[in-house]
Amino acid sequence: MNEKLTKEQKQILKKCLWDRPETPEEFYDIIKGRSAPKWPTRAFCVARLINYVNWYRIVKVFKPEEICALWTPEVKRLVRGDYTKEGMDFACRILHTGSLSHTG
Numbered sequence: 001m002n003e004k005l006t007k008e009q010k011q012i013l014k015k016c017l018w019d020r021p022e023t024p025e026e027f028y029d030i031i032k033g034r035s036a037p038k039w040p041t042r043a044f045c046v047a048r049l050i051n052y053v054n055w056y057r058i059v060k061v062f063k064p065e066e067i068c069a070l071w072t073p074e075v076k077r078l079v080r081g082d083y084t085k086e087g088m089d090f091a092c093r094i095l096h097t098g099s100l101s102h103t104g
Contacts, residue, residue, distance in 0.1 A: 047078030
C-alpha cells in the first residue's frame, strides 16, 4: 500500500534532502517504517525532517499523531535547538492531552 506523494509533499521532503542521495519517496518510506536501511536510520530521518521543515509543513505530509509517535529520546537527541525541541514537546503534549489548558 504505497501512498502517492503529491508534488507539494515531494517539495516539502526535498528540503531535507539537499545533501542526501535519497528520493522524497525513499525518505518518506524510511520515516513510515516501510524501509529500514542501515543508513540513514529512521531516527536520523525524523530528526532531519524536524530540523529542516516547520510543523505546519510537516503535517502536510504526515499526520501529527505519526510524528509525535516518532518523537522519541533518540530522535530528540538528534534535533538541533532547544526551541525546536520545546515546540515538539508542546505539540505532542497538546495532541496527547487534547487540551491547551492542561499542564503537566
